[in-house]
Amino acid sequence: MPMVETRIPEGYTKVFTRPEALSDAQYTYCPGCHHGVITRLVAEALDELGIRGRTVGIAPVGCAVFLYRFFNCDFVQAAHGRACAVATGLKRANPDLVVFSYQGDGDLGAIGTAETVHAANRGENITVIFINNQIYGMTGGEMAPTTLPGQRTVTSPGGRDTRLMGYPLKVSEMLAQLDGPCYITRQSVHDARHVGLTRKAIVQAFRNQLEGKGFSLVEVLAACPTNFKMSPEQGNTWVVEKAMKAFPLGDLKGA
Amino acid sequence: MPKGIAVIDMERCKGCGLCIAACPFGVLGFSEQYNSSGYNVACMVQPEKCTGCTICAQICPDVAIEVYRKETAKGAA
Numbered sequence: 001m002p003m004v005e006t007r008i009p010e011g012y013t014k015v016f017t018r019p020e021a022l023s024d025a026q027y028t029y030c031p032g033c034h035h036g037v038i039t040r041l042v043a044e045a046l047d048e049l050g051i052r053g054r055t056v057g058i059a060p061v062g063c064a065v066f067l068y069r070f071f072n073c074d075f076v077q078a079a080h081g082r083a084c085a086v087a088t089g090l091k092r093a094n095p096d097l098v099v100f101s102y103q104g105d106g107d108l109g110a111i112g113t114a115e116t117v118h119a120a121n122r123g124e125n126i127t128v129i130f131i132n133n134q135i136y137g138m139t140g141g142e143m144a145p146t147t148l149p150g151q152r153t154v155t156s157p158g159g160r161d162t163r164l165m166g167y168p169l170k171v172s173e174m175l176a177q178l179d180g181p182c183y184i185t186r187q188s189v190h191d192a193r194h195v196g197l198t199r200k201a202i203v204q205a206f207r208n209q210l211e212g213k214g215f216s217l218v219e220v221l222a223a224c225p226t227n228f229k230m231s232p233e234q235g236n237t238w239v240v241e242k243a244m245k246a247f248p249l250g251d252l253k254g255a
Numbered sequence: 256m257p258k259g260i261a262v263i264d265m266e267r268c269k270g271c272g273l274c275i276a277a278c279p280f281g282v283l284g285f286s287e288q289y290n291s292s293g294y295n296v297a298c299m300v301q302p303e304k305c306t307g308c309t310i311c312a313q314i315c316p317d318v319a320i321e322v323y324r325k326e327t328a329k330g331a332a
């Protein structure tokens with residue numbers, strides 16, 4: 001059975017391999033979690049732009065907390081929600097660094113809302129990767145601000161009741177109203193075509209920083225199959241049939 | 256010889272099955288093997304059908320797949 005040890009016969013070229021910006025460490029994400037794809041796309045963007053040596057990532061609190069192990073570049077692990085504030089300090093003190101944060105919806109859009117909004121409003125020259133999986137993954141599946149109406153979570157067992165719990169927070173739409181940001185977009189990684197589009201958006205968001213254009217944010221819709229209590233394939237269907245209805249894909253500001 | 260070869264790193268694979276669902280040519284399936292973490296890993300069940308399109312690798316959440324493509328007379332396809 002062809003496995004790790006597969007011998008490649010002569011006359012074949014490698015056309016897909018792990019990006020150099022990823023370390024050899026195994027991800028700690030669950031099977032089928034979209035975090036893994038998005039993490040790889042960020043690494044591919046660092047490789048493509050040749051900026052790994054001067055890039056510092058800001059890891060969030062959440063399932064991506066171990067990003068510093070997964071990447072072959074410098075990292076700071078911020079307190080919950082504070083990644084945009086940490087990124088601001090790093091970038092202002094060292095304008096030659098490329099600084100990005102990678103944050104979940106609980107991190108960026110709940111406990112860290114203030115830091116996110118004000119960094120965006122100040123037009124900080126940083127790149128933000130925002131993983132919207134509509135749930136708190138790491139802590140066991142509690143309701144997030146982005147949880148869909150009617151969605152069952154451990155803290156909304158009867159489904160999110162909008163009269164009691166409000167509506168899904170449209171972080172990207174909110175930020176797109178501000179004058180500070182230069183690029184706000186929403187993407188998805190449920191199929192190979194959309195993975196390609198997300199990759200392009202992430203590269204653009206880094207390019208904007210290199211050109212000094214200011215705050216860029218790429219929101220990526222994701223599934224958390226573990227806490228959705230679904231198979232990874234059903235997670236993809238969830239993104240297409242449910243998440244995209246509440247959070248339509250596309251550029252919300254700039255391109 | 257097939258046009259492509261998808262090499263799955265057995266220790267990285269978590270058996271999520273997303274590559275199996277994504278492959279347009281039905282190349283991939285679950286193997287009968289389990290890795291040291293206990294995951295039932297994917298493998299090429301119909302290797303002769305692989306075109307080296309890289310869709311499985313694009314979609315793999317664990318970056319467990321490398322893809323090789325047969326060089327043509329004009330160079331790498």
Ligand SMILES: Cc1ncc(C[n+]2csc(CCOP(=O)(O)OP(=O)(O)O)c2C)c(N)n1
Pocket residue numbers: 061062063064080103104105106107108111131133135136137138139144224
């Ligand atoms: C100050 C503080 N409050 C609460 C927590 C508990 N906590 C850890 S992760 C998390 C939410 C994670 O959800 P999200 O940001 O959506 O990321 P995901 O795990 O889904 O990727 C919370 C509330 C914490 N670690 N620190």
Ligand code: SF4
Pocket residue numbers: 028029030032033034035063133137138223224225226227
């Ligand atoms: S709990 Fe959810 S978000 Fe966290 S790694 Fe698992 S699937 Fe991904």
